[in-house]
Amino acid sequence: MCGRFAVTLPNDAMAQLFAARPSNSLPFVPNFNVCPTNQVHVVRATNDGRSLDPLRWGFLPHWYKSETAGPLLINARAETLAEKPAFRTACRERRCLIVATGFYEWTKTETGDRLPWYIHRRDNAPIAFAGVWQNWGAEDVRQGTCAIVTTPANRHLSAIHHRMPLILDAGDWPLWLGEAGKGAARLMRPGPEGMLDYFRVDTAVNSNRASGSDLIERVAI
Template identity: 45%
Template sequence: MCGRYTLATPAERLAEEFGVSGPLPEIPPSYNVAPGRGVAAVVADDGRRRLEVLRWGLVPAWAEDPSIGNRMINARAESAAEKPSFRRAFRERRCLIPADGFYEWRRLLEGGKQPYYVRRRDGAPFAFAGLWELWRGEGGEKIRSCTILTTRPNRLLREIHDRMPVIVPPDLYGLWLEGGAEREELEAVLRPYPEEELEAYPVSRLVNSPANDGPRCIEPAA
């Protein structure tokens, strides 16, 4: 799964990286982005990309209680197109969720778990494959929310966890955001990211608590 990640890249750089137009939201830097928070996402309307803030934890349009989003932070790439909670979003509302890196926890033989930080070797920001939805409450409340797709791990992540987030190659950003793309075409996106382009190292257990949010979270463990 993907339950925590980082994003400290300024919105202006993200706009350039992802071809975004229009006004930019305020996106404070975070080294411990946690579910339930507002997260940056790139969505497309009529061929134009915009950067907005969505709540992490997808709330299906048909949900009676928006708290269901607490259990919808990830969607399996292998089954999202068929799952009632995700299939409409998979068909019509795909998005890119920018990140600088993400955390995964490795189970230790002696007990407990060791957090690892995973990022691109060149340090550049990248994008998770995401889905988004709009929920409307009876009282007029609106929630725009998202989930991150996961897939089987590549060889680097296999030693740490049995799942990894889907990372979209830059040359496939357009395909992923394109509303009319066929499911067969999207299979090119829903694959483990090449391990040679990533690096992973153990970090402090500070990241275990969402209350800890600063550069120390990504420092290599002593």
């Protein structure tokens, strides 16, 4: 699962990295505490090449009458992505990349305290989460929404959580976006053991109102 993440790459650098045309209304960066329902940076394939767009993190199926008409769908399980009514069409036709620098997970102590961990690529490269997207709402007020695809955690990450986001290397971006034909299903597997590392961070990030670069600073344990 992924319930909070950070993005620090400048918008122009994101556009260059993904060879995407940037929207004029991209979210502010850096943001060290991206929360569900926030606007996030999403790369999509279009007839005119890739675009870098702001989408609401929280997928809204077309049958929702309001944004709160059902569960908040911030994650989509890879194992059932092609079967669930909410996601199955998006799985075939509307896959995307969601840009991040790192993400957070929590463990619990015996007393129920939530201890946050910051997870990042060991090579410190930006992260491209696999995602799916959906336009929702009436024609005059339609908004783009998205969810992050998750897989079972690999052995290394399972020490702190049983799920992990599906993270794609640059060579896999064309296949996931549909630019390289069919076969994206083979990408839906846990990331390699050596890809990610993690460390404890301050409990300040437990609040969705927290901000600042200190949220991703290592704390002693």
